[in-house]
Amino acid sequence: MPSNVPTFPELLGSATSTAVHLxxxxxxxxxxxxxxxxxxxAGFRHDPGDRASWWRPWLDLIQETVGRGVVVRRARIVSEPVSEYIRFEHSGTFTNITAGEQVRWLPRRQASAIALPGNDFWLIDGRLIRWNHFTGDGASAGGEISEDPAxxxxxxxxxETVWERGIPHDHYAIT
Known part of the structure; x- marks a missing residue:
């Protein structure tokens, strides 16, 4: 990963008001x-009562970030019917919400008229982008930082358009 790309603790630690992830x-x-x-x-599901077993240290970082007053929102655009991986993500998203994230889901068919960037991203305080690059098979290909105004x-x-159209996690049913 290029040296100018901060770690996620550094990135979220720099947020003062918002951190959004698409x-x-x-x-x-x-x-x-x-x-x-x-x-x-194989059938494992997170136990809502066993917070210590959840994805650490990520959820600790989110909880600390939200605790500083930063609003953390995540939106996911998904094809339907959803992939097995999306089923996996959906089943564990309650842990993100418990840590303080707000999460919405948008069926891809409802995103057709939205101008979307070519890569997943984090946007910090509406000023700093961390692009997430992936290979064709979904492996991380590193990140990149941009403050380009456009x-x-x-x-x-x-x-914001995805968020407005998105379905809150607790109302998005996977069938």
């Missing part, structure tokens, strides 16, 4: 043989 892939690289996705495929405007408008 995800547009139906699958990210997962290990089908081991790890959280494999466990989920890109910031595109990301802001895209995210």
């Amino acid at each position: 995800e547009m892939r139906d699958s990210y690289a997962v290990d089908y043989e081991k790890g959280p996705f494999a466990d989920w495929r 890109a910031v405007k595109l990301c802001t408008e895209a995210f």
Whole structure:
């Protein structure tokens, strides 16, 4: 990863008011043989009462960020019927919400008329973009930082439009 790309603790630590994240892939690289996705495929589900077992240290970082007064929102554009990976994400999203994130889902068919950037991103305080690059099979290809005003405007408008049209997590049913 390029040296100018801050770590997520640094990135979210720099946020003073907002941190928004747009995800547009139906699958990210997962290990089908081991790890959280494999466990989920085998029937594991997070126990809402066992917070210590959830995805750490990410949820601690979100909780700390929200605790400083930063509004953290995540929007996911998904194809329907959803992929197995999206089912996995959906089943564990309650942990993000418990940590303080707000999450909405937008069926891809409802995103056709939205001008979207070519990559997933985080937008911090409406001024700094962290692009998330991926390979064709969903593996991380690193990140990139931008403060380009045109890109910031595109990301802001895209995210807000997706957010307005999105369905809050607790109302988005996967069938």
